[in-house]
Amino acid sequence: MKSIVVTMAHGSGGKLTQELIKEHFWPRFTNPALDSFLDSSILKIQKEIAFTTDAFVVKPIFFPGGTIGKLAVCGTINDLASVGAQPVYLSASFILEEGLTWKELDAVLDSMAETANEAKVKLVAADTKVVERGAGDKIYISTSGIGYLKVDPVPQPRRMKNGDAILVTGSIGNHGLAVLQARNSFFTKLPVESDCAPLWGLVEALLAAKIPIHAMRDPTRGGLATVASELAQASRLAVTLQEDQIPIDVPVQAACDMLGLDPLTLANEGKLVIIVPSAAADEALRVLHQHRYGRRAERIGDVQCQPEGLALLRSRIGGTRILESLSGEPLPRIC
C-alpha cells in the first residue's frame, strides 16, 4: 500500500525515488529536455545568457496569494527579468521533510507548473532529497534559471543618471504582510494577499515600447528601502523617494500602523523598481498600466547627484529621512 506521506525511502535514489518522480513530477512538467535517463538536460541556447539561483524557505508553505512553489518560480523569473533577460529554462531541487503529505507536495507542484506555464518557462532539471522529521520544515525549494538577454547594455545601477525617474510597478508590502498574517494570529486578519507574480511580461512590454531601462530591481527581502539604498550605493548617486507617491494598499498600511512595521522594508514578490530617463517616465507608466501586473504603477522618486550614495525618503509632512538596508530580521523566512 502506498504511503500517504513522503518517507525517507523516497530519498533513496532507487525505486521509490523513481516512483515519486514519475507520479508527482512528470505529469506536471513533461518536456523533451527533462530526460529521466540523463544526469543533465541538453539545451540549445543563445550566445549570452543570464543565470541566477535562489533558495526558498518561506513559512508557511501555503499563504494567501501563493505557495512556496509559485514563489520559487516567480523569484527566479523576476531575478532574470530584472537584468532584462527573458526567462527560458528553470531547474528546481527539492528538500522534502519526511511526513510531507502527497497532497501538500502536489499542491506545491501544481502551483509551480501553473506559474511556469503562464510565464512560458520550462523546468528542465530537477532533484529531490528527503530529510528526517525535524531536519527540515515540510519543503524547501532551490530554483536556478537561465534567460536570454534582451537588453543591451544590461540594466544596472552604473547606468543610472542624474534626473532619471524611479518607478514602482504597484503597491508594496503585500507579500511580507500576507506571510506575516498567515503565520501569526495576533491580530484581525486583514484582506491582504501576496503579490507573488512572474514579471517578465512587464519588462517585455516596456522593451516593445522602446523604453530605455537604466536599472531595475525586484524589491524582495528587505523591501523597497533596501533596494533604494543599494541602488544609491551602487550608482554613487542619490535616490530620493516621495512617501506620498508610493502605492500602499489600505489594509497593508493599517496593519503596519498597528504593528509598528515599515511597509518600505516588507518583502514584495511581484514588483519591480525601474529607473528610466525622466522623459520616458510617462510613456513607461502608460505601458505598465496596460499590464495586469502593472495597473498601479507610479513614479515614486528621482535620481539626483547629491547626497552621493544615499537613499532619501521625503515624508508627507515635509521631513527627510535616510533609507537604509534592512538590518536585523523583522520577519524571517519570508521567501
Next chain:
Amino acid sequence: MKSIVVTMAHGSGGKLTQELIKEHFWPRFTNPALDSFLDSSILKIQKEIAFTTDAFVVKPIFFPGGTIGKLAVCGTINDLASVGAQPVYLSASFILEEGLTWKELDAVLDSMAETANEAKVKLVAADTKVVERGAGDKIYISTSGIGYLKVDPVPQPRRMKNGDAILVTGSIGNHGLAVLQARNSFFTKLPVESDCAPLWGLVEALLAAKIPIHAMRDPTRGGLATVASELAQASRLAVTLQEDQIPIDVPVQAACDMLGLDPLTLANEGKLVIIVPSAAADEALRVLHQHRYGRRAERIGDVQCQPEGLALLRSRIGGTRILESLSGEPLPRIC
C-alpha cells in the same frame, strides 16, 4: 560584537546578509560574473549546453574525504561530465540553520572553492537563506551547473550496443561507507575515505584519445546496482557484470560483510560507469589508468541482447542474480 554563529538576522536580505556574503563568500569565489548588484549573472555561452541541478543534504557535513561543499561541487560537475559536457559555471544556494558556526561555514566554503578551482569551474550565482534551529540541519546546499557539450551525439543509453564493454573508473562503495562510519559508532572504524572527486578530467582524457563513449553515468545514490539496472532498462539491452571484476577496497568489503550491506548499492561520488565499444575498451582503460581518479579502472562487464532490459551479476561462484534499483533506504542522507 560579531556573533560567532549564523543568526536569523543573517537571512534578512539586509545589512547582515551583505556582511555574510562579503566576509565569507566573496573572498573565496570572486569573479567578474558574480556581480553583487545584479540579480542574475551574465554569461557568454556556446550554442548547446548541459544544465543540471542537485540538492545536497549529507549528514554529517564533514566526513573522511570530503564535506557537503566538496560533494555539492563534485556532484554537479559529475552530472555534467556524465553527458560529455565540460563543466563551466556553477550556482549554489545555501540553507543555513541558525547556530551554524562561521568556522563550519568557512570550512565548507573553502572545500567548495578548492574543488571548483581544481575543476576550473566558476561559481557565478549564489543565494543564502537562514532557517531557525531545528528547521534544518546545519547546512543544505543546492547546486546547478552549466557545461559545454564536447561529445556529439551525447552519451546516452539508447546508443549502447550488443557487445559493448562496461568500465568502472575505480573501486566502489567508498563514499557510502565513509559517511556511514562518520555517522555511527557501532563498529571499529575501518580506514575508508569518500571517493568524492570532480571527474571531468577523466572524460576529457577519453575524448582526447578519441574513445567513442556510448553511455556514461555516475553511480551515486543507489550505487552501481541501480545504475546497471537503469542502463539496462533504458537501453532495452542486458547489462551483465562480473562480480570478480568489480574493484572493491578490502576495508569496504570487510565492513559490508560485517554489516550485511551490498557494496553494489552503496553510493559513490567519484566514479563513472562508462560504456564503450569492446574494441576500444583496452585503450580506454590505458587512458583512465594514467589519470589520478582512474588508476583502478576495470572492465567489469558487457552489454548483451538478452535478457532485454535486465541487469545481471555473475557471481564469483558461478551463480547469476538480477541487479535491481535500490528499493527502500539503507542509508539516508548520503549526498
